[in-house]
Amino acid sequence: MRTALALLACAVSLASFARAADRYAVDWPKLESETLDYYTSLIRIDTSNPPGNETKAVNYLKPILDRAGIPTEVWSLDPNRANLVARIKGNGSKRPIIIMGHTDVVGVQRDKWPVDPFAALRKDGYIWGRGTSDDKPHVAASLMTMLLLKRLNVALDRDVIFIAEAGEEGTSRFGIGFLVDQHWNDIAAEYALAEGGQTVSRGEQVQYVGIATTEKTPRSTRLVAHGTSGHGSRPRQDNAVLHLAGAVAKFQNWQPPMRLNDTTRAYFERLATISPPDQAYRYNHVADPAHSEEIQRYFAEHETNSYSILRTSIVPTVIQGGFRNNVIPSQAEAVLDIRALPGEDMNQLYEEMRRVIGDPAVEVVADTSRNRPAAPSSRIDSEMFQALERTQKRMYPRAITIPTMLTGATDNAQLRSKGVQAYGFGPIADESESELHGAHSDQERLRESSLHQMVQYLWYTVLDIAAAK
Numbered sequence: 001m002r003t004a005l006a007l008l009a010c011a012v013s014l015a016s017f018a019r020a021a022d023r024y025a026v027d028w029p030k031l032e033s034e035t036l037d038y039y040t041s042l043i044r045i046d047t048s049n050p051p052g053n054e055t056k057a058v059n060y061l062k063p064i065l066d067r068a069g070i071p072t073e074v075w076s077l078d079p080n081r082a083n084l085v086a087r088i089k090g091n092g093s094k095r096p097i098i099i100m101g102h103t104d105v106v107g108v109q110r111d112k113w114p115v116d117p118f119a120a121l122r123k124d125g126y127i128w129g130r131g132t133s134d135d136k137p138h139v140a141a142s143l144m145t146m147l148l149l150k151r152l153n154v155a156l157d158r159d160v161i162f163i164a165e166a167g168e169e170g171t172s173r174f175g176i177g178f179l180v181d182q183h184w185n186d187i188a189a190e191y192a193l194a195e196g197g198q199t200v201s202r203g204e205q206v207q208y209v210g211i212a213t214t215e216k217t218p219r220s221t222r223l224v225a226h227g228t229s230g231h232g233s234r235p236r237q238d239n240a241v242l243h244l245a246g247a248v249a250k251f252q253n254w255q256p257p258m259r260l261n262d263t264t265r266a267y268f269e270r271l272a273t274i275s276p277p278d279q280a281y282r283y284n285h286v287a288d289p290a291h292s293e294e295i296q297r298y299f300a301e302h303e304t305n306s307y308s309i310l311r312t313s314i315v316p317t318v319i320q321g322g323f324r325n326n327v328i329p330s331q332a333e334a335v336l337d338i339r340a341l342p343g344e345d346m347n348q349l350y351e352e353m354r355r356v357i358g359d360p361a362v363e364v365v366a367d368t369s370r371n372r373p374a375a376p377s378s379r380i381d382s383e384m385f386q387a388l389e390r391t392q393k394r395m396y397p398r399a400i401t402i403p404t405m406l407t408g409a410t411d412n413a414q415l416r417s418k419g420v421q422a423y424g425f426g427p428i429a430d431e432s433e434s435e436l437h438g439a440h441s442d443q444e445r446l447r448e449s450s451l452h453q454m455v456q457y458l459w460y461t462v463l464d465i466a467a468a469k
């Protein structure tokens with residue numbers, strides 16, 4: 001009975017989705033030049049952060065929305081770093097959805113680039129430049145979705161809010177931090193779609209659509225070793241450099257224990273279904289006590305992402321101590337880049353780290369200056385996740401949708417911390433394509449076809465979740 005009801009509900013929702021997509025048919029090839037125009041124009045606006053100057057991007061986007069008759073607001077903590085928020089109203093029967101992209105980009109080392117990073121050069125089916133993947137396709141796709149909703153006069157059950165936000169690349173206080181603190185009532189939503197996912201293809205065939213449902217939380221921590229200063233010619237037992245070195249070295253052999261959550265469990269299970277047998281075996285047995293240790297060792301060596309998503313990770317990145325060759329310093333410090341799993345108890349972890357270090361001369365100190373808020377994972381059985389899966393079935397029927405946990409951080413963390421179910425989707429990258437051409441690289445580029453497919457993917461999903469039934 002329960003199964004029958006579930007099947008019926010599924011059929012009804014599939015049917016209503018089909019109806020919405022039919023009711024609001026889009027001539028996609030006709031839209032490509034318009035999409036490309038917005039996207040390349042955004043790339044040509046240099047919003048390298050620092051300093052950002054995201055207001056230039058807002059000044060480009062706002063008139064486009066104004067001309068379409070879509071209401072906008074511009075809010076900023078710093079006049080040069082504006083955020084744009086546009087809203088198309090629904091009938092209010094459901095809570096709003098946010099579609100979001102960040103307008104800032106990381107800086108460039110110009111002499112390392114094979115092309116002008118702000119020219120949006122089109123070559124061999126790709127568009128090259130800083131921000132081509134991170135994150136101007138999300139801005140362009142969200143803009144196109146807003147324009148289409150308006151042009152086709154789509155009847156909505158919920159408001160659709162487009163946020164073009166500043167400061168994502170390390171200065172969230174100008175962007176999502178500011179909006180969440182100062183304008184929460186203006187952007188409060190049930191769901192959000194933003195960056196963070198990745199669609200992986202083999203040749204022309206999409207293998208899976210990776211949807212980020214959660215991410216690790218940066219919890220930068222310092223180890224501070226104290227000793228007595230003295231002459232470098234006389235060895236001291238309490239030399240701070242030695243105590244620090246001993247403490248740092250402990251994390252070569254000790255990392256917090258493995259812990260799966262709903263996302264990572266589903267990630268390994270689903271990835272196994274499309275992986276070669278030996279890989280699939282590892283994904284299917286990662287939690288099997290008889291094999292787990294060996295598999296984790298394999299991951300540590302060969303699949304650093306798989307290793308990292310299994311645990312809160314502790315990675316030494318900076319070490320500092322001393323100022324003259326013949327002076328023993330009284331203090332030495334190391335930075336540990338700790339990335340916590342959702343739900344990690346940091347105080348308990350610090351206790352455990354102190355026990356592992358086992359040296360009272362070494363302090364473990366939390367550095368809270370650039371932390372993002374802790375946030376629960378977004379659900380993999382929500383209405384939104386199901387809508388994302390339906391869009392995948394529609395666009396890539398031979399692929400699967402896989403929930404992912406990012407090891408890095410995005411502005412979805414701030415939304416999730418306010419209770420929003422936030423999901424990251426992303427451009428298509430070929431599995432053979434290395435990180436060479438990805439986000440933050442000095443050969444950043446995006447396949448043109450991927451841009452257009454992102455627009456469609458976002459459109460079908462927004463229509464599914466927001467169009468009046």
Ligand SMILES: [Zn+2]
Pocket residue numbers: 102134135168195
């Ligand atoms: Zn980004």
